[in-house]
Amino acid sequence: MEPSDQNAPLRGAVTTLDCIGPACRCRIVGIRASGALRKRLLAMGMVPGADVEAVRAAPLGDPVEYRVKGYALSLRRAEAGQIEVVPEEE
Amino acid sequence: MTGIRVALAGNPNVGKTTLFNALTGSRQHVGNWPGVTVEKKTGRINRSGHAIEVIDLPGTYSLTACSADEVVARDYILEERPDVVVQVVDATNLERNLYLTTQIAELGVPVVIALNMADAAEAGGCAIDRERLSALLAIPVVRTVGIRGEGLDDLLDAAVREAETPPHHEHTVGYRNDVEAMIASLVGVLEADKDLAERYPLRWLAARLLEGDENALAKVRESPVSPRVQALLSTIDPDECEAAMADRRYDVIAAVLPQVRTAGARGMNVSEMVDRVVTDRYLGIPIFLALMWGTFELTFAVAAPFVALIEAGLARLSAAVAGSIGPAWLASLVGDGIIGGVGSVLVFVPNIFILFLILSFLEDTGYLARAAFIMDRLMYAIGLPGKAFIPMLIGFGCNVPGIMAARTIEGERDRLITILVNPFISCSARLPVYILFAGAFFGAAAGVVVFLLYVLGIAAAIGSAKLFRHTILPGESSPFIMEMPPYRLPTAGTSLLHTWSRGVMYVRKAGTIILAGALVLWCLASFPFGVEYGSSASLAGALGHLLEPLVAPLGFDWKIAVALLFGFVAKEVVVGSLGVLYGAGEEGDALSTAFLADPGLSAATALALMVFVLLYTPCLATIATIRKETGSWKWAGFSVAYGLVLAWLLALIVGRIAPSFIGGA
Secondary structure, eight states, rough: OOOTTSSSSSSOOOOOOOOTTTOOOOEEEEEOHHHHHHHHHHHHHHHHOOEEEEEEEEEEOSSSSEEEEEEEEOOOHOOOOOOEEEEEEO | OOOEEEEEEEETSSSSHHHHHHHTTTTTTEEEETSOOOOOEEEEEEEHHHHHHHEOOOOOSSSSSSSHHHHHHHIIIIOOOSSSEEEEEEEGGGGHHHHHHHHHHTOOOOOOEEEESSHHHHHHHHEOOHHHHHHHHHHHHHHHHHHHHHBBHHHHHHHHHHHHHHOOOOOOOOOOOHHHHHHHHHHHHHHHHHHHHHHHHHHHHHHHHHTTTTHHHHHHTTTTTHHHHHHTTSSSHHHHHHHHHHHHHHHHHHHHHHEEEOOOOOOOOOHHHHHHHHHHHHHHHHHHHHHHHHHIIIIIHHHHHHHHHHHHHHHHHHHHHHHOOOSHHHIIIIIIIIIIHHHHHHTHHHHHHHHHHHHHHHHHHTTHHHHHHHHHHHHHHTOOOOOOOOOOOHHHOOHHHHHHHHOOSSSSHHHHHHHHGGGOOOOOOGGGHHHHHHHHHHHHHHHHHHHHHHHHHHHHHHHHHHHHHHSSOOOOOOEEEEEEEOOOOHHHHHHHHHHHHHHHHHHHHEEEHHHHHHHHHHHHHTTTTOEEETOSSSSSHHHHHHHHHHHHGTTTEEEEEEEHHHHTTTHHHHHHHHHHHHHHHHHHHHHHHHHHOOOOOOHHHHHHHHHHHHHOOOOOOHHHHHHHSSSSSSHHHHHHHHHHHHHHHHHEEEEEHHHHHHOOO
């Protein structure tokens, strides 16, 4: 996979939001989605540079609840997989 | 007295509806926005010499043109030019709420911010400097607490003041230098089209074009400047521009926030604690099912005495009418036609009111979002959104409130599919028909037969959902991007008002259609003059004979054709009509004996009949509801046609293969 954003911090490898475990924090570095989904994600605060925390998965494993911009947002793993993130170190 | 139009905008879950209700009280009008199924509410207030019309725009997170809600809100502000837009902002969640503010401001309309739920923010130890916020945004900010009606006068005064102030500078976000340069070039080109320049704020239009907004592109497609616009746009990457602009809006907000907000220590969070339990991996689903069962029970059990009361009242009324009206035909018209027809609507009223009360409670507390969160995985597998579970469940009681419950689904296609498959969920009105036929022909196995019918209904709903998704309503199920709002205690007043306005609308709209339908059927059953109501000699009987060849392949005779015809009014009417036609009255035993004595009726035919009753056109009330909820006769007509075809085909198959299982035809 090619590095998608030259602004990504050097520490920590770029991964996608669906790979972030519960109670882990990360920073968004890019949005792969396009069209309506992209607009929707941007409007909901999933913008490059935003800090995101995975809160919990639904009982059947999908969707997942995240905390971003001070509120709770839930996404299916399919959509979370379109968001590129860098895990944050404690 | 001058008229002022105030448009109420805001994110979902910020208390906009509560504030709207507090502002307008009961003086509101509920309808639909033209062409879409989005609810439109308007209200009137007279205040200090101004007739203020408040228009409640759909709740949206942004003003891109991705959903019907967003297009409605955006087009209203752009095309109808309200005198002022009041944005209701959740004081506890400023960051995301102000994102919409940056977009509304770009539209070049006067804006007032209602800083709502201010009490909740203050209780959380979060102080917001309103004057500073107002100065930084160049937008008046008024403190409101919608549920207690605080700050309404100040809000109206501020709105009137802004509406009367001549338009001042546009308060917009300054984007990155290269984006600003592109906007300037685009505005330069667009200015040449006087028509466009008059209709739209050009800076706004240029920014949307840079984002590759379909709706904005369509606006310039017809313009003479279109080729030059296209040439400019071909040099940029719309996705990159869009992200840069969204990023910049949040940057502006991030710069404002620390100056106006002193965040309190985040103490114990009640919402988080509740969520740990209700969305728990093991407890989540049982709690959800228990709540749904409770909703179902309450909707039908609590309503039952009221339903019985209404039925008793209607029976008395019919009896009184029969006794006091001279000509028998007139007594029949009033009794069977009008009272019977209107009665078929009225008996649903208690269920609908109670259901809406519970649903608005679940929605206002924030639980509905959790229910969707929990069920999404399962419903996604059958091509429906998580929220579609509730309409399906309620459909087992009655399809009318089930279809109305689909209102909580945002995606237009998802909602349509949920509505169209609901009639296949076997409602309680079909049960008397099953009990009669399964009891007469299947004896001890009756329970299994009825259960299998319910399963067949669910299978038909799932199969149809998949079919619609691949044919008439193509496309993926809309992405699941849902806010999980904090839990809140709703006020009784809001929920009751909500329930009342929707309930009244149901009675009025559905009532007129059903009354007309019931009258037509009465005429069919009563003409020509002097025949026995609904007998072979009546028009209905003639129609039954006419339809007989159509249903003959299913093994049905003219009597069943007539009964099915009457079943259009309501499914349970099938039983009553067969009682009349077989001359056995409505007593189950007598009718069962009459069935068994009829050589034309076999167990296989009975099974085919039950399948047909399960799947064909729900009832007039349901058709009227589909018409109202989808906003077009097209979908109501489609539902009828599709249901009839599916019922006919499956009844034929069942009738043909059943004899090999149950032995002998």
